[in-house]
Amino acid sequence: MSLLSLRHVSRRFGALVALNDISLDIEAGELRALIGPNGAGKTTLFNLISGFFPPSDGEILFGGERIAATDPVTLVRKGIIRTFQITEIFLDLTVYENLRVAVETAMGISLRPWVSRAVRSAVDLRVQELLELVRIGGRAGRVAGELSHGDQRVVEVGMALAHAPRLLLLDEPTAGMGDEETHHMTNLIRQLNRERGITILFVEHDMNIVFGVAERITVLDNGALLAEGTAAEIAANPRVQAAYLGQGGAQARVTGSHADAAS
Ligand SMILES: Nc1ncnc2c1ncn2[C@@H]1O[C@H](COP(=O)(O)OP(=O)(O)OP(=O)(O)O)[C@@H](O)[C@H]1O
Ligand SMILES: [Mg+2]
Structure with a gap:
């Protein structure tokens, strides 16, 4: 049984479909990155998992238990803890x-x-x-x-x-940081996962960090699940390349080949 399962989860805001039919599983002990262009739905996904909004459709399971209509305080007690983009x-x-x-x-x-x-x-x-x-x-x-x-x-x-936390959700934990601070934070994320066994899902725009830290990567684009796999699989995925190219020629951010890839 996965620690977290999303089954056909959607979230609409009026006419806007922020997330569309997302199904994914996160196993206990994983260190997973969630990536995607601005507005892809990453923070919305965090809001659904942590109970800030209910999904419009679909089911969320945590440790096999249905949690889609559960409030954030109860979810914190169950072990789902998040940090915010700000x-x-x-x-x-x-x-x-x-x-x-x-x-x-x-x-x-x-x-x-x-x-x-x-x-x-x-x-x-x-x-x-x-x-x-x-x-x-x-x-x-x-x-x-x-x-x-x-x-x-x-x-x-x-x-x-x-x-x-049993599941720690970190929304852009290194955004706006210098190199040294980023290094401290990424080391901390690795340590919490490896030494404390905390399952971590983190949103990150800097591909050097994503590929340097995450074991698996989930890619959202425009509210849809675009790809999921190991770092090598994601780097080689043409659909992922295309989604990032569409954001302004940022292919280097996907391959992680430029030291200045931070956004
Ligand atoms: N509370 C809300 N009400 C209306 N629209 C919302 C709300 N929250 C998010 N949205 C919309 O849903 C879409 C996804 O937003 P979200 O914040 O999840 O993107 P994101 O992937 O986290 O982007 P970024 O990388 O810029 O943080 C956007 O079009 C956003 O405007
Ligand atoms: Mg966001």
Whole structure:
């Protein structure tokens, strides 16, 4: 049984068909990239899987259970955690406080005015673990709004990890980052998958990252599933080449042959 299955999933916004009859499976332990030109439907797919919108048609199964009409909070409890295309953290809180909020929410104690010392130290321990895991412990006391974009993204991933994801959805985790920040984030993604066994689906426009990190790749174009396969299969797929060529002669982005392929 796949961890995640989409069966004939469509999503319409009025007359616009954002996703059309998508069927796909993601196995537990996979590290999968979701690619496609702007407006292909990648974020919409994340919104459906994470319960922000219901599909117009079709069924979504998580661990064999039907989840298509389930709200995001319930899905977080089931282990489907996503980050957003635009970073969502508390800019006026410190890194530590951001992670503490996430840990408290995950533990179901965020609204309690008083918690025992034992619970307090369990929270602190978990925050420390997360700081080390995403390697941002050196900035724990810094106000998040003063961090670089890349560090803010890392904090956001740390907050997602507080919820013990079984499926982690990352929407353009390296967008707008410099080389060093990108390197840190891609290493983190690999580490979370390999060492923590977290199944990851990430949206990425930079083909060097896609082909350097993903084991399998799913390609959307104009709301339809264009191709799916290993990195080698996708790079050689003429339909994928054509979809990217149609975006303005960006074939190099598909082959990953140019160092300046970042968008
Ligand atoms: N809430 C919404 N209401 C109306 N239309 C929407 C909504 N969300 C997405 N769309 C439309 O659905 C289509 C797919 O959008 P989506 O954001 O999923 O694309 P994307 O692949 O994530 O693109 P990008 O690479 O630019 O982030 C677009 O035409 C978009 O305008
Ligand atoms: Mg998007």
